Amino acid sequence: MAKTQTSRGRSQDRAKVAAGQDEVKYEAKKEGVPKDAVKKAVKRAGNSRKKIETELGRH
Template sequence: MKMATTSRGRALDRAKVAGGQDHEVRYEAKKEGVSKETVKKAVKSAGNSRKKVEAEISRH
């Protein structure tokens, strides 16, 4: 499976949530129906794996 790339040729990893990137945090918060702060806390406690972050959010 080929990974998506940016216009500059950099690889994107959609399986991760970059907690420091506001647009990624905003997207995940909207998708899960929670606040941005909740997403940031989930990334901090569960790591940046999207599956782990979503599992952490659903536990609370």
């Protein structure tokens, strides 16, 4: 029996920033900062989108 898909997993996934090119590029464009700044913020703050946005907001 197939498991019913819920949106719970998707919303949890949106709360994270993967270190892949696409997500870093998106976050850099959204915040108006270079991609390198986003990568450094991911290393410092972890992959939580809120923490990264806070980290980027400091600079």
